[in-house]
Amino acid sequence: MTKRSFSDKFRIKFCMIQIDFGKIKLRLDFTFFAVIALFMLTDGGLFGLSALAACALHEISHLIVMIIFSISVDTITFYGAGIKISSKEIYKSSGFKRNAVFLAGSVGNFIFAVIFWLFGERPAAFINLFTGIFNLLPIGEYDGAFLLKNFVIRRCKAENVDFIMNAAGAVSAAISFALILFVGGKPSFTLITTVVYIVSAFCSGKI
Numbered sequence: 001m002t003k004r005s006f007s008d009k010f011r012i013k014f015c016m017i018q019i020d021f022g023k024i025k026l027r028l029d030f031t032f033f034a035v036i037a038l039f040m041l042t043d044g045g046l047f048g049l050s051a052l053a054a055c056a057l058h059e060i061s062h063l064i065v066m067i068i069f070s071i072s073v074d075t076i077t078f079y080g081a082g083i084k085i086s087s088k089e090i091y092k093s094s095g096f097k098r099n100a101v102f103l104a105g106s107v108g109n110f111i112f113a114v115i116f117w118l119f120g121e122r123p124a125a126f127i128n129l130f131t132g133i134f135n136l137l138p139i140g141e142y143d144g145a146f147l148l149k150n151f152v153i154r155r156c157k158a159e160n161v162d163f164i165m166n167a168a169g170a171v172s173a174a175i176s177f178a179l180i181l182f183v184g185g186k187p188s189f190t191l192i193t194t195v196v197y198i199v200s201a202f203c204s205g206k207i
Contacts (some may be wrong), residue, residue, distance in 0.1 A: 024073050031080030050124055054109060054131040055082040061108025062101055066090070069097045084141075095150055102143040102150075106132035138168040145169070 017028040036052070059076075062085055066073060071093060075086040090098055109132030116125035136144040145165070152164050 025075045027075055027077040027079075029077060029079035032078040035080045050127045051131070052082075053124075054112075054128045057112050057128065058105040058109050058131055058135065059083045059085050061104045064108075065101050065104040069093065069101070071097065071101065095154070099147060099150060102146050105143055106136050108132075109135075137172045138165065139172050140169075144172075 016030065019026045019028075039049070039051075059082075063073065066085075066087065071087055072089050073085055073087050074089075075084075077084045077086070090101055093101075109128040113125045113128040113132065116122075116128060135142050136147070138144040138148040148168055149161070149165060152161050156164060
């Protein structure tokens with residue numbers, strides 16, 4: 001068995017750096033660095049780094065449950081919208097395990113929101129709370145979409161699944177826009193980024 005060189009494990013694809021750690025591929029999309037740079041320029045990195053930490057806690061929570069259920073990880077991607085863990089094996093697991101993995105991220109954010117609140121770190125608490133709720137939206141590839149789809153497939157007729165998912169996504173997007181505009185007030189970089197992210201997820205055709 002030949003030993004792989006560093007150049008085999010580390011390669012640059014179009015707009016992405018990929019590093020192989022055994023069977024796991026770590027992907028660093030250039031949009032990730034672009035968003036971090038924008039946050040550093042607009043708010044000194046305070047919100048950007050806090051949001052990145054919340055995303056990391058979210059994905060680590062997913063990862064912990066995957067390890068508990070012995071579900072292998074294929075790729076870990078850092079991109080403009082955050083961090084994403086991908087696994088083909090998860091879709092071969094039981095419904096209970098899939099739901100536990102998809103729920104774990106938001107549950108982890110909610111737990112840390114409480115911890116940060118108790119220690120007086122209000123901004124970090126709100127960011128984790130927002131991240132947890134945001135990922136439960138039944139839109140695009142958010143955890144909420146997978147959870148709802150698992151439920152709908154079990155409870156409804158196959159021909160109604162797409163309609164229910166599209167309707168749930170549209171309603172969630174509309175409510176999200178209203179809440180963001182109501183809470184956010186005047187337009188800001190953070191507000192615009194959040195709205196663009198929701199729109200791109202809803203328009204991705206993967207609801």
